[in-house]
Amino acid sequence: MKKKIISLLCVCSLAASLLMGCGGTAGNSADKNLSEEGSQAANENTAKNSEKDSVVVTMPVSSEPEAGFDPAYGWGAGEHVHEPLIQSTLVTTTKDLKIENDLAGDYSVSEDGLTWTITIRDDVKFTDGEKLTAEDVAFTYNNCRDKSSVNDFSMLKEAVAKDDTTVEFQMTKPFSIWPYTMAIVGIVPEHAYSENYGQQPIGSGRYIMKQWDKGQQVIFEANPDYYGEAPKMKKVTVLFMEEDASLAAAQAGQADVSYTAALYSDLKLDGYSLEHYASVDNRGINLPAVSADKNEDGLAIGNDLTSDTQVRKAINIGIDREEMIQNVLSGYGTPAYSVCDKLPWYNSDSEVEYDQEEAIRLLEDAGWKAGDDGIREKDGVRAAFTLIYPSSDSVRQALAEDLVNQLKELGIEAKTEGVGWDTAYDRAQSEPLVWGWGAHTPMELYNMYHTDKETGLAEYSPYANEIVDKYMDQALASSNLEESYELWQKAQWDGTAGITQEGDIPWIWLCNIDHLYFVKDGLQVAEQKIHPHGHGWSIINNVDAWSWE
Amino acid sequence: MVKQYAIAFGKKLVRVILLVIAVSIAAFALMTCSPVDPLQANVGQAALGSMSQEQIEKLQEYWGQGQPPVTRYLSWAKDFIRGDMGVSLLYRQSVSSVIAVKLVNSLFLMITAWLLSGLIGFFIGVIAGMNRGKLIDKCIKGYCLIISSTPTFWLALLLLMIFGVWLKVLPIGLSVPIGVEASGVTFLDRLQHAVLPAAALSILGVSNIALHTREKMIDICESDYVLFAKARGESSWQIFWHHGFRNVLLPAITLQFGAISEIFGGSVLVEQVFSYPGLGQAAVSAGLGSDMPLLMAITIISALFVFGGNLIANILYGIVDPRIRRGGVR
Numbered sequence: 011m012k013k014k015i016i017s018l019l020c021v022c023s024l025a026a027s028l029l030m031g032c033g034g035t036a037g038n039s040a041d042k043n044l045s046e047e048g049s050q051a052a053n054e055n056t057a058k059n060s061e062k063d064s065v066v067v068t069m070p071v072s073s074e075p076e077a078g079f080d081p082a083y084g085w086g087a088g089e090h091v092h093e094p095l096i097q098s099t100l101v102t103t104t105k106d107l108k109i110e111n112d113l114a115g116d117y118s119v120s121e122d123g124l125t126w127t128i129t130i131r132d133d134v135k136f137t138d139g140e141k142l143t144a145e146d147v148a149f150t151y152n153n154c155r156d157k158s159s160v161n162d163f164s165m166l167k168e169a170v171a172k173d174d175t176t177v178e179f180q181m182t183k184p185f186s187i188w189p190y191t192m193a194i195v196g197i198v199p200e201h202a203y204s205e206n207y208g209q210q211p212i213g214s215g216r217y218i219m220k221q222w223d224k225g226q227q228v229i230f231e232a233n234p235d236y237y238g239e240a241p242k243m244k245k246v247t248v249l250f251m252e253e254d255a256s257l258a259a260a261q262a263g264q265a266d267v268s269y270t271a272a273l274y275s276d277l278k279l280d281g282y283s284l285e286h287y288a289s290v291d292n293r294g295i296n297l298p299a300v301s302a303d304k305n306e307d308g309l310a311i312g313n314d315l316t317s318d319t320q321v322r323k324a325i326n327i328g329i330d331r332e333e334m335i336q337n338v339l340s341g342y343g344t345p346a347y348s349v350c351d352k353l354p355w356y357n358s359d360s361e362v363e364y365d366q367e368e369a370i371r372l373l374e375d376a377g378w379k380a381g382d383d384g385i386r387e388k389d390g391v392r393a394a395f396t397l398i399y400p401s402s403d404s405v406r407q408a409l410a411e412d413l414v415n416q417l418k419e420l421g422i423e424a425k426t427e428g429v430g431w432d433t434a435y436d437r438a439q440s441e442p443l444v445w446g447w448g449a450h451t452p453m454e455l456y457n458m459y460h461t462d463k464e465t466g467l468a469e470y471s472p473y474a475n476e477i478v479d480k481y482m483d484q485a486l487a488s489s490n491l492e493e494s495y496e497l498w499q500k501a502q503w504d505g506t507a508g509i510t511q512e513g514d515i516p517w518i519w520l521c522n523i524d525h526l527y528f529v530k531d532g533l534q535v536a537e538q539k540i541h542p543h544g545h546g547w548s549i550i551n552n553v554d555a556w557s558w559e
Numbered sequence: 560m561v562k563q564y565a566i567a568f569g570k571k572l573v574r575v576i577l578l579v580i581a582v583s584i585a586a587f588a589l590m591t592c593s594p595v596d597p598l599q600a601n602v603g604q605a606a607l608g609s610m611s612q613e614q615i616e617k618l619q620e621y622w623g624q625g626q627p628p629v630t631r632y633l634s635w636a637k638d639f640i641r642g643d644m645g646v647s648l649l650y651r652q653s654v655s656s657v658i659a660v661k662l663v664n665s666l667f668l669m670i671t672a673w674l675l676s677g678l679i680g681f682f683i684g685v686i687a688g689m690n691r692g693k694l695i696d697k698c699i700k701g702y703c704l705i706i707s708s709t710p711t712f713w714l715a716l717l718l719l720m721i722f723g724v725w726l727k728v729l730p731i732g733l734s735v736p737i738g739v740e741a742s743g744v745t746f747l748d749r750l751q752h753a754v755l756p757a758a759a760l761s762i763l764g765v766s767n768i769a770l771h772t773r774e775k776m777i778d779i780c781e782s783d784y785v786l787f788a789k790a791r792g793e794s795s796w797q798i799f800w801h802h803g804f805r806n807v808l809l810p811a812i813t814l815q816f817g818a819i820s821e822i823f824g825g826s827v828l829v830e831q832v833f834s835y836p837g838l839g840q841a842a843v844s845a846g847l848g849s850d851m852p853l854l855m856a857i858t859i860i861s862a863l864f865v866f867g868g869n870l871i872a873n874i875l876y877g878i879v880d881p882r883i884r885r886g887g888v889r
Contacts, residue, residue, distance in 0.1 A: 066737055071834075076844070077651035089603030159621060160602055164613040208651070221740055224660060225836025226733045229740065247738035251834040254716060258731045261724040265737075431604070432594040446605060453609040462612075470608070543605040 062558040064245035065533065067267040068256040073248075073546040074228075078208015079219060082153050084160030085208065086194040091450045092547035095230065097196025097213030098237075100128055100147070101189050105539050107353050107450060109189040109491065112238075113142070113197060113214075115175075123184025123489045128192075132175050134237050136199045136214050144171035149200040151179065161191065162453075184487040186494040190451045216241050216554045226250060232554070241554030248550070260528040267535065268528040269545045272339045272405070281531050286524040287549070289541035290353060290448040292346040293409055294519040295397065296471030297322045297442055305465070310440040312472050314391045315422075320376035321393070322515045327362050328369030328420045329413065335521050338408040342526055346519035348502065348510075352540055355452045355485075355498035360510045360519075369420055378421070386421040394423035398437055399444040401428030406444040409520060413444075438471055445470075448522070448543035452498050456482050458517065459501070459509055473516035477507040525549070532559045575866055579859055583639075586858040587632050590851060597622035597849035601649065622648060623851060635855065645852035649844060654856045657841065662860075664734055665826060665837030667749075671757040673822050676764025677815040684769035685807060688776020689795060700773070703766035711825045715759040715832040722755060729755050732834035756833045760825050767821075768814050775807045808879055816872035820865045 077083035079096055086094035093102060100114040111117070117128040134142040151169035154161065165185040170178045179188070202212045211219055216238070217230035228248045232241040251259065253271060260268035260279055268282075275284060299322070300312035315321055331345035344351070347360040378386040378393055386393035397414060399406040410426045417424050424442075434443055447454055460482050461467055461474045468474065478501050485497035503510040509517070525541045527549065536555040541548050598607060598618055607615060623631055638645055644654035687699040723731035730736070734752045735744050779785060779802065788798050827839035838857060845854040 064738065071844075076649045083651055084602075087606075089606035158614075159618065160606060162610045162614040164611050164617075205651075223733070223735055223741075223836070225840055226735065226834060227737065229738055245738065249733070249737060249834070251732060252831060255719075255732050255832065255834050258719055258724050262727055262731045264731060430594040431596045431599040447608055449605055449609040451609050453611075454605070457608050457610070544603070 063243055064247070065243055065266045065553065065556060066247045066249065066259075066264065067550055067553075068249045068251055068259055068265045068269055069547065069549075070256075070269065070545050071250050071252060072544075074225070074250045075208070077159065078206075079211040080208030081150065081161070081194075081196045081198065082157040082159070083208055084158075085211075086196055087158075087161035089449075089542075090544040090546040090548060091194050091542050093551045094194065094196035094213070094215060095217045095547075095550070095553075096211050096215045096219050097198060098134065098142075098215045099194060099196055100130070100192040103190070103193045103450065103539065105537060107540060109193065113147075114192070117189070117192075119186075119188075119489050121489055123186060123487055124181045126179040126181070126188060127172075128177050128179070130175050130177065131237065134214050135235055136202070136212050137218050137233055137235065138199070138202060138212050140199060140201060142197060142199070142214050143174050144177040145174075146200050147171065147177045147197055149203070150195060150197050153198070153203070154195060161195070163191075184489070186486055186488040186491055187452055189491060193450075217246065239554070243553050243556050246550060246553050257528075260530075263530075265528075266530040266533050267549065269549070270526050270528055272342050272523075272526065275340045275342055275526060279528055282528040283531065285527050285529045285535065286342050287527070287538045287541055288344065288352075289522055289525050289543075290349075290351055290450075291446065291523045291525065291541060291543045292349060292351065292448050292519055293406060293444060293446050293521055293523065294346060294349065294517055295413070295442040295444055296438055296517050297325070297515075298438075298440055298471055299473040299514060299516040300467065302440065309436055311467070313395060313440050313442075315393055315395055316442065318376060318378075318388075319514060320372050321378065321422075322518070323511060324369040324372040324376075324420060325417065325422070326511050326515050326518050327365045327372075329416045329518070329520070330364045330366075331521055332364070334409065334412045334416070337412050338405065339521065339523060342524040343521040344524070346522045348519055349447050349458060349517070350452065350455055351519075351522055353450070353452075355455065355495045357499035357502035357508075357510070359503040359508075359512070362511045366419065373420065380421050384418075384421055385423045392423070393421060394425075396427050396441050397424045397444070398427050398429045398434065398441055400431060400434060402430075403444075403446075405523070406446065410444050413520070435470070446543060448541075450542050452485065452494075455498060455501070456486070468516070471516060473514065475507065475509070475514055477504070478509060478514075533557075534559060571870065575863070578862060578866055582862040583636070583855060583859060584632070586855055587628070587635075587851075590849065590854060591628045593846075593849065595847060595849050597624065597648075601848050622849065631851070635852065639855075644856045647845075647850055647853040649848045649850040649853065654852050657853060658838070658856055658860065661836060661838045661841045664835065665830070665839065668753055668756055668760065668830075668835065668837060669822050669826055671753065672760030672764060672826075673815075673819065675757070675761035676818075676822075677768060677811075679761065680765035680768030681772050681808075681811050681815075683765065684772025684811070685776050685799065685803070687769065688773040688807075689780060689799065689803075691777050691780065696773075699769065703769050706763060707766040707770075709763065711759065711763055712828040712832050714763060715756070715829045718755050718759050719832060732832075734835055752835075756826075756829045756835050759829050759832075760822060763825060764818065764822060767818060768811060771814055772807055772811050775810050776803060779803050779806050805879055809876065812872050812875050812879065816868040816875075817865075819868035820861070823861050823864060 075085050079085045086092060098113050100112060101109050102112045104110050113130050113134060115129045115131050117126060119126050130144060130147060136142055148169040148171040151166060155163040155166045165181050165183055167180040167182045172178055196213055198207060199212055216233055216236050218233050219228060220231045221229040230246040232244045249259065249265060256268050257270055257274055259265035260282055263281065297316035298313040299317055301317045302312045302314045305311050335341060335343040347362060348356055350356045373386060378388045381387045397410050399410045407428060414424045414426055429437060458470055459468055459478055461479055462469050466474055481497050481501035485494040488494040488497060502508050503513060507513055509515060525545055529535055534557045536552045539551060602618060619625055635645060647654050647657050650657050683699050687696040690696045719731060722729040730752050734749060736748050785798055785802055788802055826837060827842060830837045830839040842857045845857060
């Protein structure tokens with residue numbers, strides 16, 4: 011018996027030692043390797059900050075341009091517009107989203123708005139040594155027009171190179187905000203362009219793409235021949251990771267700038283501070299502005315409660331945006347009053363004060379009287395609706411819940427429901443939905459409030475106002491960008507009509523979400539432009555101007 | 560004899576072809592029913608909001624909306640039969656090249672995890688079974704039960720926090736070091752980056768096989784032939800080697816080769832946590848992004864993996880137990 015036990019123990023210990031042995035050696039070697047790296051890093055840490063010129067930034071997995079760094083496949087464009095870094099653009103946007111020349115020395119537009127003439131600098135070279143000419147610009151735009159998978163080029167008829175430094179854009183219709191398209195389209199070299207350009211992009215921008223480990227990281231190096239100011243940050247590594255992994259990367263000290271969300275804003279990380287950057291990444295709800303009906307496909311359009319302008323006005327001033335921002339965003343946000351707060355085409359008349367008493371008075375005056383359960387009623391219509399939100403978005407869900415509580419105080423009953431995007435658009439035609447917008451172009455304003463030719467109603471939520479339509483059409487047709495800003499503003503409120511509190515208020519804007527990052531101590535992140543919708547590349551728009559102290 | 564093998568092989572071939580057809584139809588049908596709106600998922604609501612209707616129509620065409628599903632399936636199938644898996648809508652590259660890159664990463668991870676979980680699981684299962692009711696058995700059993708009720712991603716996050724964040728001995732993710740050019744990346748680097756994801760996968764993989772092996776081992780220990788062997792004075796090791804090993808190996812092989820699908824599924828979650836660029840991640844982005852050609856190819860490849868696993872198990876039966884071999888070829 012004893013013998014058996016001993017032999018069994020032997021087998022066990024042998025096996026155990028084998029296993030341990032395996033694990034042990036692997037662990038040891040890894041250990042050693044990393045401790046070496048660690049000590050190296052520590053040594054560098056003392057000396058490096060003064061001369062360090064590289065930075066590691068995390069971004070959400072969705073920021074990776076799967077189809078490559080090709081403007082035709084959406085690099086720079088889309089939901090989250092940003093500067094393409096690798097390529098240079100004709101113009102660029104300033105901190106307050108106005109337009110500034112870059113490659114373009116000068117640009118002008120014809121009276122009818124159908125021809126744009128751009129003169130480009132003649133001292134710019136691609137990183138392969140070839141000169142950047144008007145031919146390349148024309149090629150880039152024509153290529154985008156034919157293939158663009160994200161950015162909208164439907165208004166471009168043709169781009170023609172007139173000579174080496176002059177390019178002409180012939181448009182199908184006047185499009186005064188064309189410079190905002192020019193600000194994100196990176197110029198590609200015609201001689202080095204193929205279907206696979208996006209995998210190995212060549213440009214004339216501030217950075218050269220050195221390496222792309224797909225699904226993981228992109229490494230950029232400063233372009234030594236850049237025609238503008240030489241980038242201070244010589245190497246930029248962008249990591250694509252989920253929110254948890256991004257946090258872990260900061261906790262482990264491996265990322266210098268790590269994106270995060272309001273949920274984690276209470277965390278204190280050693281050696282990091284939480285930075286928040288203002289955005290136009292807004293959240294708001296649509297209030298269908300026509301009475302309930304069905305269209306020819308049987309789809310419900312309109313809502314008998316929200317079609318009452320007084321109700322919409324009451325909701326707009328009856329909600330406490332500050333409270334909502336504290337509750338849902340831990341204070342990291344700003345109240346939103348339009349889809350384009352603080353952008354050049356924003357009309358500050360959109361701003362309203364929170365005034366619950368006035369809101370209740372508006373409802374009372376309009377004949378919405380409280381019933382036995384405190385919920386208002388008028389002509390048999392109960393002041394109740396379903397507030398829908400995209401079920402995948404926890405922030406929008408929380409906003410919806412907060413809104414429901416606030417509406418209850420006004421005597422309006424709302425219940426929340428999470429929906430998928432397959433049905434959300436249709437449902438929003440008759441029920442309010444929590445949306446998120448925030449593009450760097452007035453086209454958003456246009457698509458939201460301008461009527462569709464066929465239906466006579468705006469696309470995302472039924473609403474129509476001829477005056478608003480007219481101003482926006484004029485703005486697009488304008489041959490002067492500065493003048494068009496004014497027309498966009500008038501579309502919001504011209505003193506008598508518009509989409510603000512004084513006007514029709516078919517959408518209620520709740521908040522702009524601050525974009526949060528853990529930033530390593532000593533890193534000076536240059537002043538940011540107002541961020542567009544979503545976390546992503548725009549944080550490193552000006553990475554060339556970042557520095558370490 | 561040769562003819563018999565040929566027939567057996569032919570049967571298997573027919574079976575695998577039928578399997579691929581069935582799987583592809585099922586996957587395609589599920590995708591068509593999926594509530595994911597490809598434009599919404601890939602272009603984004605805010606981007607769509609600043610586009611003209613013309614551009615949106617152009618995109619809908621690209622993402623295959625508006626075409627009847629049957630036409631889409633048939634045109635895909637026609638290309639697939641000719642060996643063309645199509646072009647990934649998301650990556651704008653041929654599906655085969657997208658998969659090739661991801662597969663290499665994933666295979667390394669999955670094979671390591673599969674081997675480790677199989678060997679360790681079998682081993683601790685045998686030990687537990689032979690020491691039924693003793694402390695070591697209770698420990699192993701307890702461990703397996705706890706582990707099998709642990710969600711994969713949670714364990715992966717735990718490992719990440721312990722080894723990546725607190726102890727800082729292993730990387731927090733990716734398959735290569737941060738900011739290092741490919742030429743500077745050594746095999747050791749890659750190994751080091753695979754340790755945590757592989758560990759997360761194998762730790763979870765052991766419980767199933769260990770518990771089944773333990774059960775089988777207990778049966779064997781209670782059998783008459785083991786009693787007889789004990790009576791003859793054979794040592795535990797001899798009993799295991801002569802009477803237990805082959806008998807307990809059979810169910811273990813079935814399970815382990817069947818578990819390929821589980822490792823495959825687990826890798827999806829683990830790769831997400833560790834930002835590891837494998838097939839799992841590609842499957843997730845293809846699924847969420849409605850990238851039909853890519854998702855179809857990944858589904859079929861994983862089906863082939865599982866089929867291959869079971870096929871190997873069948874062949875190994877024959878090697879382990881000659882009785883099955885004779886029966887199989889009849």
